[in-house]
């Protein structure tokens with residue numbers, strides 16, 4: 274079965290920057306699962322996966338515009354410590370990755386400067402500004418269920434559990 278719109282795709286990947294060591298490897302856990310053609314995956318990666326099938330391997334290089342975008346210099350924000358998830362569990366230090374609660378749910382940010390009651394965080398995606406190389410192995414392809422199409426995402430192991 275070839276990957277096309279409304280396919281549910283599971284794949285393993287190794288992620289690196291060009292010429293650098295792998296810094297993320299899905300082989301340590303479950304493959305990633307997504308519903309093809311429903312904006313649930315990086316656009317450039319989805320385009321490269323179209324027409325592939327289980328067992329296929331591919332290497333995809335995505336410039337920042339096709340991955341997590343360019344870094345925004347004005348993306349540093351000052352937030353109250355009470356919005357930092359798990360703030361009591363650790364001492365905040367510059368460069369530390371934390372989550373802050375927002376109106377749209379928790380968001381991954383990087384600590385720039387920590388104060389007594391506030392913390393300055395960089396809200397750029399940690400991978401913003403980076404060219405990324407995905408070494409992908411397609412694990413499985415199946416047709417989406419009617420319910421998955423209604424929801425616009427994949428269900429089951431590796432997908433939404435609800």
Ligand code: ZN
Nearest residue numbers: 424426428433
């Ligand atoms: Zn759902």
